[in-house]
Amino acid sequence: MISPDASVPESALGTAQRVLRYLAAGDLEEAAALSNAPKRRFEVLRDYRASVGDEEFKRVFARLLRAEKRVLTEIAIGPHHLLVWNVRGADRELAAQYYVNVEGRFLMDDAPGDTRARLARVLRAWREERAARPSAGRD
16 A cells, blocks of 8 residues: 555554554553554453463563564555564464554554454455465464
8 A cells, every 4th residue: 555645654563563562561551542442452451461460461462572573464455454473483373453544643443343344354364375375384
């Protein structure tokens, strides 16, 4: 996706990196502030941290942050983006996040909608296609 305005970011990766840095440090408030539904995002993050503990929570997101160089694809439908990266080099270790560009700024897309549902279907098909390949898991 090419933006006619060079000041508008074309990738959600910068926001994803910021979110992961906040989460790896355990800062739920700052991470949630980068969502289009910050209250809901905070609640989800808080509940996840409560279920796994603070240290495991930070470890999980630090691991994802280290995987940032293994972004496999960024799929866009209009302002909605899906980032998919390979966490450990095996297709069964994929992570994905949804983002939306709102007035030139990417936010985590935590609002359900038709476009996000379409991206979820694209992700499912993309994973199925990769899993069906003989070379799957050898990235």
